[in-house]
Amino acid sequence: MTRSQYITRIVKPAVFLALLAPFLFMGYEAATGGLSANPIEDVLHRSGLWGLRILILSLAITPLKILFGWNVLMRFRRMVGLFAFFYLVLHFFIYVGLDRFFSLGDILEDITLRPFITVGFVSLLMLVPLAVTSTKKMIKRLGSKRWQRLHRLVYPAAIGGVVHYLWAVKLDAREPTIYAVLLGILLTLRLKRVSGRK
Amino acid sequence: MLIRRPPDIATSEITNEAVYLKRREFMKAASGVAAGFALGPLLPKVLYAQDEWTPREAVTGYNNFYEFGTGKEDPARNAHTLRPRPWTISVGGEVNKPKEYGIEDILSRFPSEERVYRMRCVEAWSMVIPWLGFPLRDLLNDVEPNSKARFVAFETLYDPEQMPGQRRAVIDWPYVEGLRLDEALHPLTILSTGLYGSMLPNQNGAPIRLVVPWKYGFKSIKSIVKITLVEDMPPTSWNMMIPHEYGFYANVNPNVDHPRWSQAKERPIGKFRRIDTQMFNGYGEQVADLYAGMDLRRYY
Numbered sequence: 342m343t344r345s346q347y348i349t350r351i352v353k354p355a356v357f358l359a360l361l362a363p364f365l366f367m368g369y370e371a372a373t374g375g376l377s378a379n380p381i382e383d384v385l386h387r388s389g390l391w392g393l394r395i396l397i398l399s400l401a402i403t404p405l406k407i408l409f410g411w412n413v414l415m416r417f418r419r420m421v422g423l424f425a426f427f428y429l430v431l432h433f434f435i436y437v438g439l440d441r442f443f444s445l446g447d448i449l450e451d452i453t454l455r456p457f458i459t460v461g462f463v464s465l466l467m468l469v470p471l472a473v474t475s476t477k478k479m480i481k482r483l484g485s486k487r488w489q490r491l492h493r494l495v496y497p498a499a500i501g502g503v504v505h506y507l508w509a510v511k512l513d514a515r516e517p518t519i520y521a522v523l524l525g526i527l528l529t530l531r532l533k534r535v536s537g538r539k
Numbered sequence: 540m541l542i543r544r545p546p547d548i549a550t551s552e553i554t555n556e557a558v559y560l561k562r563r564e565f566m567k568a569a570s571g572v573a574a575g576f577a578l579g580p581l582l583p584k585v586l587y588a589q590d591e592w593t594p595r596e597a598v599t600g601y602n603n604f605y606e607f608g609t610g611k612e613d614p615a616r617n618a619h620t621l622r623p624r625p626w627t628i629s630v631g632g633e634v635n636k637p638k639e640y641g642i643e644d645i646l647s648r649f650p651s652e653e654r655v656y657r658m659r660c661v662e663a664w665s666m667v668i669p670w671l672g673f674p675l676r677d678l679l680n681d682v683e684p685n686s687k688a689r690f691v692a693f694e695t696l697y698d699p700e701q702m703p704g705q706r707r708a709v710i711d712w713p714y715v716e717g718l719r720l721d722e723a724l725h726p727l728t729i730l731s732t733g734l735y736g737s738m739l740p741n742q743n744g745a746p747i748r749l750v751v752p753w754k755y756g757f758k759s760i761k762s763i764v765k766i767t768l769v770e771d772m773p774p775t776s777w778n779m780m781i782p783h784e785y786g787f788y789a790n791v792n793p794n795v796d797h798p799r800w801s802q803a804k805e806r807p808i809g810k811f812r813r814i815d816t817q818m819f820n821g822y823g824e825q826v827a828d829l830y831a832g833m834d835l836r837r838y839y
């Protein structure tokens with residue numbers, strides 16, 4: 342087996358499973374009653390948390406490639422990005438269907454009146470064109486330059502995600518602050534690279 | 540522990556509304572204490588919530604008790620380091636007979652009865668809990684508040700060794716709370732020493748806590764060591780941490796939203812769908828007149 346085949350047949354499926362694992366574990370806990378006494382809040386929180394983590398992970402791929410020359414990481418970037426989108430769409434559906442029970446009035450009120458939900462919703466919207474244009478066909482159709490520019494939306498989306506989390510916690514801001522710092526570092530690396538190029 | 544189980548209350552025994560409402564005038568006339576005493580026997584001894592009780596597992600496994608961690612399941616996991624015996628509660632301030640009560644004193648002197656109350660957290664979830672407790676009024680009468688007493692201040696234990704969450708200043712420890720004197724003397728306000736027929740588990744605020752069912756849950760301070768009658772409105776922890784989000788009165792009110800989320804609905808723990816939140820958590824008939832003429836949006 343060539344190295345490339347090894348990556349395609351073994352490593353990629355393994356990474357796929359690893360990224361799917363939190364979802365499978367959530368499902369398992371839901372089925373066996375292992376969630377907390379407020380299960381909807383539980384899965385709402387966990388789906389959002391994993392979405393944010395994996396989104397930040399996707400942003401770490403290019404800096405890691407540049408720092409350590411790990412070009413192979415680029416082959417995983419799309420999968421990681423789409424998994425982030427998967428968890429965040431799940432997070433949104435849980436909110437709409439289980440938390441708000443499809444009550445359109447309540448949902449519209451939340452999106453317009455609660456800043457943390459406004460930020461969250463807008464950030465998710467920003468990821469939609471990215472997911473839609475993730476295929477090889479779409480990259481070809483847009484052309485490399487336009488595709489690159491469109492996918493810069495991931496930066497405000499990630500920032501929005503962290504702000505959404507920060508504004509949602511009641512008092513203990515320790516965890517969202519960690520993600521804010523992580524994201525700050527990754528974005529600074531990006532800026533340095535961009536300005537370095539110029 | 541003495542547990543008195545009263546017979547079921549028939550509708551005919553519920554206090555006549557006119558008599559019930561006059562209560563406030565009597566209280567004003569006699570510094571609140573003697574009045575509450577005089578009318579006490581007329582009021583229903585046990586006020587039942589008509590809803591299903593929240594499973595005990597949830598009541599004792601899903602808690603906000605930051606002294607043991609800020610996660611909902613942290614208190615159940617970590618509260619084993621709390622030592623609810625021996626325990627002393629100091630009651631003093633603007634009173635004629637300040638006292639130090641041992642928890643055993645309290646249990647024998649003030650017999651508990653079962654009180655099934657709705658509990659509404661400010662985070663928009665709720666429970667129905669069968670507490671064991673006695674009216675706070677009985678304890679306050681024992682120490683005889685003087686004419687200067689206008690508020691009651693409460694304080695939780697401060698001991699980072701027993702309460703590891705206190706090692707982080709997520710809240711300015713110790714946790715403090717307060718009530719207006721008429722709220723404290725209200726028949727619904729109890730000091731609870733048990734739930735579901737047994738002693739309070741550590742994570743629920745052992746060995747003694749406050750329960751004020753018409754207010755958001757954070758007012759129901761846990762693991763009380765000190766009760767002080769005071770002249771001025773006392774500081775309260777959540778109000779000190781985030782003043783524009785948490786007020787002194789914290790009455791359950793679906794019309795006044797939390798700055799960051801709606802208070803119109805709540806999720807009953809153990810149930811699937813959210814339900815509409817009721818004014819004063821459904822205890823409006825009993826408490827609304829305490830706030831007659833008060834702008835509840837201003838005094839949130």
